[in-house]
Amino acid sequence: MDGILFLLPEKSGKQKFILAEMTIKTIFTCLVLFMPICLKATDAIEQKIAEADSLLQISLEKTREVDPGGSIKYALEALSVIEKTGYSKGKAIAYFRIGDALYNLGNYKKALEYLTLAETENCSAKDPLVDSEISRVRGRTYGAMGLFDASVKKFKKGLKQIEKIKEPEKKDYLKTLAYENLAHIYKDMEVQDSVYAYLKKSSKLLQRMDEPFVFTSWINLYGSLGKYYSEKNKYDSAVYFFDQSLAMAKKYEFPYTSRTYQFRSELELKKGNLDSALYYSAKALNNVKDTHLDAELPSIYRKMEKIYEKKAINDSAKLYRGKALVAENELTKEHMDALDYAVNTIIEKETNATVVEAKKAIAFIFGxxxxxxxxxxxxxxxxxxxxxxxxxxxxAEAKKLKQKLSGYSDEVIRLGKENDPTFVTKFQAVYPVFFQSLISKHPNLSSSDITLCAMIFLNFSSKDIAHYTYIEHRSVQTKKSRLRKKLGIDAKANLFLYLNSIAEPNDMQISPQTASSA
CATH class of the missing domain: 1.20.5 (Single alpha-helices involved in coiled-coils or other helix-helix interfaces)
Structure with a gap:
């Protein structure tokens, strides 16, 4: 084109017409030459998008089959296909599927990270369905970590987004999920009126929908209603709803039943039917092993420990107490990391919102x-x-503590100072005689009590314990006071001396005479 213009510096009307004609012909020729390439590239992208959608559909089916590992696998494959296509919605859904699966596996920190990735996709804020689902799973994750206020806010944000969805059936279904989750959170918050109100809302919507489309919601609703009536001591109603939940799961071959079995076990335990309580706990445990939803293991083990204690079968009670401690320790660090990440995320979002408001104010008050x-x-x-x-x-404190604790087992001390969840497990391995003696003499100790005993036995001061477990000094004193009551010793007794007194010489780190006040 530059050559043509150079040859015709002074253009007459005819020359201008010729130049325009040549320009049009050149553009047309380029379009003809490059059209097949463009169409081929477009077809390739469309094929990749179609392939990604197919993989995401399989990921969704795996979620419905309670196969979180399979859901993650196909979502990751979809992400690999989506790469370089610019398919923002596909990426958001894939990240969401992975986050949802990780939540079900109990890996809350990673779940939140993937949900954040989903939120940052451009389509998420524009698509109310995607945004509402991200909010719902984030709300469930916050609730599982005890961040109840943040959880409720997320669910209600999701409900606002659901109202923007045009398809009535899809809107109603997503509402039932949000209501079910809110009922669960209010149960944990012990606000029973709100629990029943949201379960009733969910039931009303489900009754006007096709059962095969929403059977999982019915299973969860029946289980939640059974739990509600169990806590109200209306046992006949509770049993009816538990049976309905299990019957619905059997009808549709739904693999996840441990939640309902756990609720039923709690009911039988309240009624004093220990054999029945043990039967349903065992059913719950077997189901968790099938579904690999290991986040439920600690609560099942603790329930079985309690049942065996009531049956006075101490060996079995001790066995499940140990299993519960191991399971709890494995989950503790993940939950602590997730909690830290969640709190920082919440603060960051609130800070960002504040910055936006500040910018608006600056527009009016430039001075x-x-x-x-x-x-x-x-x-x-x-x-x-x-x-x-x-x-x-x-x-300076770390240096001082390092000098003070240099005479102890380096590995155990390091784990204690880092508040590592494997601290108790390692302590048990290094001091087995003391550990067994402690839980035999005092089977009523919680995992938190055992951790405190281990730190005191290793001569951690109250200030040390407060520092390494991130609590106030006065909270440590309160925990020690409660521990003395559980141990059945005098309120002013030296805990370090007492704990060393129940250890054999091989297990003792220093003599009681050299111990600092515990």
Whole structure:
């Protein structure tokens, strides 16, 4: 084109017409030449999108079959296919599927990370269905970690998005899921009126929908109603709904029944039917082993421990207490990391919202801009100085503690200082005689009590324990006071001396005479 223009510097009307004609012909020729390539590229992208959608559908089916591993596998394959296609919705759904599966596996931190990836896709904010589902699973994850207020907020945010969905059946189905989740959260918050209100809302919607489409919601609803009536001591109604839940699961060959079996076991335990309670707990345990939803193991083991204690079968009670401790320790670090990540995410979102509001205010009050900048600089400088001071103090404390504890087993001490979930397991291995003696003499101790005993036995001071377990010093004193009551010793008794007194010489780290006050 530049060559043509150069040859015709002074254009007459006819020349302009010729130039325009040549330009059109050139453009047309280019289109003819490149059209097949463009169409081929477009077809290839469309094929990849279709393949990704097919994989995501399989991932969804695996979720419905309670196969989280399979759901993750096909979602990851979909992500691999989607790469470089620009298919934002597909990526958001794939990230969501992985996050949902990880939640069901109890890996809450990774679940939140993938849900965040799903949220950052451009389509998520524009698609109310995708956004509502992300909010719902994030709400479930927050609830599982005890962040109930944040959980309720997410569910209600999801409900607002659901209202924007045009298809009535899809809208009603998503509402039933949100209502079911809210009922579960309010149960954990012990707000029974709200539990029943949301279960009733869910039931009303489900009754006007085709059963094969929503049978999983019916299974969960019947189980939740059974739990509600069990806690109200209306046992006949509770049994009716538990039976309905299990019958529906059998009818549609739904593999996940451990939740209902656990509820039924609790009911039988309340009624004093220990053999029946044990039967349903065993059913729940077998189902968890089939579905690999290991996050439920601690509660099942604890229930079985309690049943065997009531049956006075101490060996079995001790066995399941040990299993519960191992399962709890395996989950503790993951839950702590997830909790830290969740809290930081919530704070970050709130901070971002505040920044947006600040920007709006600055548009109206431009004169305050420089004051805000100055204030921010001052705050950052102050925080930096404070952070350096805290770091120096923490380093000094760490050095002092390191010198103080140098005579103990390095590996066990390190795990205790890091608040590692394997601390108790390692402690048990290093001090087996003391550990067995402790739980034999005091079978009523919780996993938290045993961890505290281990730290005291290793001569951690109250200040050390507070520092490494991230609680206040006065909270440690309170926990020690409660521990003395459980151990049945005097309120002023030295816990370190007592714990060393029940250990054999090979297990003792230092003599009681050299112990600091515990």
């Amino acid at each position: 305050g801009f420089f004051i805000l900048i100055l204030a921010a600089v001052v705050v950052l400088y102050t925080r930096k100085r404070k952070s350096k001071k805290i770091i120096r103090e923490k380093e």
